[in-house]
Amino acid sequence: MLASRNVRPAAGHRMAAAPGQRALLAGHPGRRVMVAAKAQKKEIMMWEALREAIDEEMERDPTVCVMGEDVGHYGGSYKCTFGLYKKYGDMRVLDTPICENGFMGMGVGAAMTGLRPIVEGMNMGFLLLAFNQISNNCGMLHYTSGGQFKVPMVIRGPGGVGRQLGAEHSQRLESYFQSIPGVQLVACSTVRNSKALLKAAIRSDNPIIFFEHVLLYNVKGEVGDKDEVACLERAEVVREGTDVSIFTYSRMRYVVMQAVNDLVKKGYNPEVIDLISLKPFDMETISKSVRKTRKVIIVEECMKTGGIGASLSAVINESLFNDLDHEVIRLSSQDVPTAYAYELEAATIVQSSQVVDAVERVCGGRVAATV
Amino acid sequence: MALPAAISSLKAKDGLQLGMSVARLFASAASQIKVEVMPYKVHRIEAPSNIVETNVPELMSFYKLMYKLRRMEIAADMMYKAKFIRGFCHLYDGQEAVLTGIEAAITLEDSIITSYRDHCQHITRGGSVKELMAELMGKSEGATRGLGGSMHIYNRKANFYGGNGIVGAQIPLGAGIALAHKYRGEPNVCITMYGDGAANQGQKYEALNMAGLWNLPVIFVCENNHYGMGTAEWRAAKSPNFYTRGDYIPGIKVDGMDVLAVKHAVAFAKAYALANGPIVMEMDTYRYHGHSMSDPGSTYRTRDEINAMRTERDPIERVKKLLLSNGVEAGELKRVDKDVKKEVDDAVEAAKAGTIPPDSWLWKNMYVAPLGGEMRGVLPGQYHAPDFDPEYTS
Numbered sequence: 111m112l113a114s115r116n117v118r119p120a121a122g123h124r125m126a127a128a129p130g131q132r133a134l135l136a137g138h139p140g141r142r143v144m145v146a147a148k149a150q151k152k153e154i155m156m157w158e159a160l161r162e163a164i165d166e167e168m169e170r171d172p173t174v175c176v177m178g179e180d181v182g183h184y185g186g187s188y189k190c191t192f193g194l195y196k197k198y199g200d201m202r203v204l205d206t207p208i209c210e211n212g213f214m215g216m217g218v219g220a221a222m223t224g225l226r227p228i229v230e231g232m233n234m235g236f237l238l239l240a241f242n243q244i245s246n247n248c249g250m251l252h253y254t255s256g257g258q259f260k261v262p263m264v265i266r267g268p269g270g271v272g273r274q275l276g277a278e279h280s281q282r283l284e285s286y287f288q289s290i291p292g293v294q295l296v297a298c299s300t301v302r303n304s305k306a307l308l309k310a311a312i313r314s315d316n317p318i319i320f321f322e323h324v325l326l327y328n329v330k331g332e333v334g335d336k337d338e339v340a341c342l343e344r345a346e347v348v349r350e351g352t353d354v355s356i357f358t359y360s361r362m363r364y365v366v367m368q369a370v371n372d373l374v375k376k377g378y379n380p381e382v383i384d385l386i387s388l389k390p391f392d393m394e395t396i397s398k399s400v401r402k403t404r405k406v407i408i409v410e411e412c413m414k415t416g417g418i419g420a421s422l423s424a425v426i427n428e429s430l431f432n433d434l435d436h437e438v439i440r441l442s443s444q445d446v447p448t449a450y451a452y453e454l455e456a457a458t459i460v461q462s463s464q465v466v467d468a469v470e471r472v473c474g475g476r477v478a479a480t481v
Numbered sequence: 482m483a484l485p486a487a488i489s490s491l492k493a494k495d496g497l498q499l500g501m502s503v504a505r506l507f508a509s510a511a512s513q514i515k516v517e518v519m520p521y522k523v524h525r526i527e528a529p530s531n532i533v534e535t536n537v538p539e540l541m542s543f544y545k546l547m548y549k550l551r552r553m554e555i556a557a558d559m560m561y562k563a564k565f566i567r568g569f570c571h572l573y574d575g576q577e578a579v580l581t582g583i584e585a586a587i588t589l590e591d592s593i594i595t596s597y598r599d600h601c602q603h604i605t606r607g608g609s610v611k612e613l614m615a616e617l618m619g620k621s622e623g624a625t626r627g628l629g630g631s632m633h634i635y636n637r638k639a640n641f642y643g644g645n646g647i648v649g650a651q652i653p654l655g656a657g658i659a660l661a662h663k664y665r666g667e668p669n670v671c672i673t674m675y676g677d678g679a680a681n682q683g684q685k686y687e688a689l690n691m692a693g694l695w696n697l698p699v700i701f702v703c704e705n706n707h708y709g710m711g712t713a714e715w716r717a718a719k720s721p722n723f724y725t726r727g728d729y730i731p732g733i734k735v736d737g738m739d740v741l742a743v744k745h746a747v748a749f750a751k752a753y754a755l756a757n758g759p760i761v762m763e764m765d766t767y768r769y770h771g772h773s774m775s776d777p778g779s780t781y782r783t784r785d786e787i788n789a790m791r792t793e794r795d796p797i798e799r800v801k802k803l804l805l806s807n808g809v810e811a812g813e814l815k816r817v818d819k820d821v822k823k824e825v826d827d828a829v830e831a832a833k834a835g836t837i838p839p840d841s842w843l844w845k846n847m848y849v850a851p852l853g854g855e856m857r858g859v860l861p862g863q864y865h866a867p868d869f870d871p872e873y874t875s
């Protein structure tokens with residue numbers, strides 16, 4: 111179980127370079143050797159899993175290509191495309207200039223002709239510059255062309271609050287993209303699901319916005335079989351339980367599971383569900399859980415205003431009101447720009463102690479010990 | 482690259498790819514007409530010759546097509562005023578020569594993408610006036626089933642990529658389509674059309690840079706009708722020489738009211754683009770209507786200017802004069818006029834009698850693969866299952 115490990119990387123462990131500086135990735139020879147050794151044990155880091163997914167899909171289908179800043183010769187600012195340009199050439203792993211609006215539009219145009227581009231935003235926040243192309247062209251074209259054009263592209267990149275990256279590099283774009291009709295939003299969280307979901311996203315004929323998290327690239331884990339492809343619309347039951355349904359996604363999954371450690375010691379039995387599909391929600395899994403536990407806590411990294419949790423809370427209130435014993439509790443980031451100082455940054459996002467408090471509040475005192 | 486050499490090298494590679502009318506230049510037709518067009522202004526490239534060869538059948542086809550486009554746009558104007566067409570309606574009359582000339586120099590294997598002034602592209606790419614009119618009226622027989630409207634006409638089979646509402650957003654798309662042509666090794670170009678207003682958009686320069694970097698076969702066509710909605714070009718652009726705005730990318734300025742000048746230049750540009758990379762074309766043209774039907778078009782320009790354009794530079798009149806001076810009888814042209822009017826009128830009537838798209842079409846084709854879930858309706862308790870049905874069978 112990945113739960114207790116890797117919530118925060120160990121102090122000495124060098125994170126990938128802050129994209130704000132667009133700094134050189136510290137080519138840490140020691141780490142690469144370590145990584146190679148790990149690969150033989152079949153436990154790899156998430157960036158490697160994503161790279162494997164891209165590599166396997168590019169090999170399988172010659173119309174799959176990658177475009178983005180520094181994806182080619184530089185190897186990707188988070189190494190997700192490391193070395194692929196040597197294997198597939200510059201046309202298929204295309205280093206673009208710094209023009210998000212331009213190359214996102216280019217990706218859409220290429221996708222309209224039948225190519226399957228994977229467009230990387232070096233940080234999801236930069237894709238605000240490409241919002242018009244994502245919303246109007248990527249999302250809506252299939253519908254407004256009367257079903258004529260598909261846009262089989264994947265837009266991927268890291269988002270979320272990192273390690274003191276500053277407000278502009280700590281954004282949660284899933285909030286803004288969720289209203290766009292016609293796109294699917296998927297958030298990966300583990301090594302295994304990141305590879306399986308990215309493969310599925312590349313194979314899907316719909317436009318998929320694939321959210322990775324800047325702090326999860328070095329999470330270690332095992333991948334599934336070579337051709338494991340996950341269902342993009344299915345949520346993942348991380349832990350079955352009876353007391354309360356905790357819905358979460360991306361890095362907050364680890365925060366929740368850390369809280370679950372404490373909660374189990376206190377006698378609680380929470381059910382934890384990783385949403386995976388942020389749009390559309392997997393209502394089957396969600397409603398099954400809500401009907402079982404009758405209490406809901408949403409733990410998200412989005413802002414309180416207008417986030418994924420806000421939408422999910424509305425859906426649960428509207429569709430499952432009579433199955434609830436308690437109002438939906440939503441733990442979200444605070445509606446402030448993410449501060450630089452470590453302590454203030456930590457105060458803007460949800461911490462595991464807050465999840466414990468919320469469960470205690472919702473479930474009342476210590477439940478009768480059954481296990 | 483001299484035009485004949487460029488064309489013959491292209492022909493040797495894939496003779497069928499070149500526009501048929503250019504191929505006819507090499508046919509030993511009896512009645513070749515040589516026309517001198519306005520000399521081309523060029524930027525970083527050698528100008529092609531301004532003597533264009535043509536013949537009566539070709540000119541007749543141009544006349545017929547341009548007249549059809551003109552009547553169609555006038556019919557759209559009347560239908561808009563009669564409230565059969567709603568929303569935004571951007572008309573192309575005055576600019577017919579640009580599109581007719583472009584299509585004469587390329588094939589349906591080449592791609593075209595343009596802005597919201599896209600009604601005529603549907604026709605030149607092989608669509609029917611009826612489909613266009615039905616789309617403008619929001620009927621299910623329309624080019625995009627009534628879902629797109631005036632600004633979103635598409636035809637995938639004819640490589641017409643729309644129809645884009647946001648000014649300038651089509652330019653990176655066009656670069657992407659050209660990238661796909663190059664990726665697949667196809668000997669085709671993407672004609673990316675935009676206006677003088679869009680020429681000031683940042684994403685155009687992003688696309689120019691990338692196209693230049695990777696030598697993408699894209700022809701950037703700026704239809705300079707001198708007004709970006711209500712703002713004249715001299716008030717919006719520091720440099721009105723749009724054909725030079727590609728900087729390191731060569732450019733050519735063409736008299737956009739002369740279909741022969743356009744055809745000749747686009748053939749030249751296509752040969753260049755396939756051999757070398759992107760090229761910018763500026764078509765000096767004019768729209769008789771305002772920006773759209775909500776704009777009278779006379780508050781920022783004088784009626785004298787509009788009338789002067791009609792008398793001195795109208796593209797259809799120019800071709801008509803050429804035909805009359807080359808042995809075609811006025812009566813034959815009148816017959817063509819009558820046929821075209823009938824075609825357009827019939828199309829309008831057929832469109833009016835079309836069917837309204839059913840409610841079940843609201844949820845079709847949001848996604849390609851059915852996702853298995855249901856979307857919520859307006860009221861609580863209402864659910865709709867989105868389905869994939871590109872033929873709109875139910």
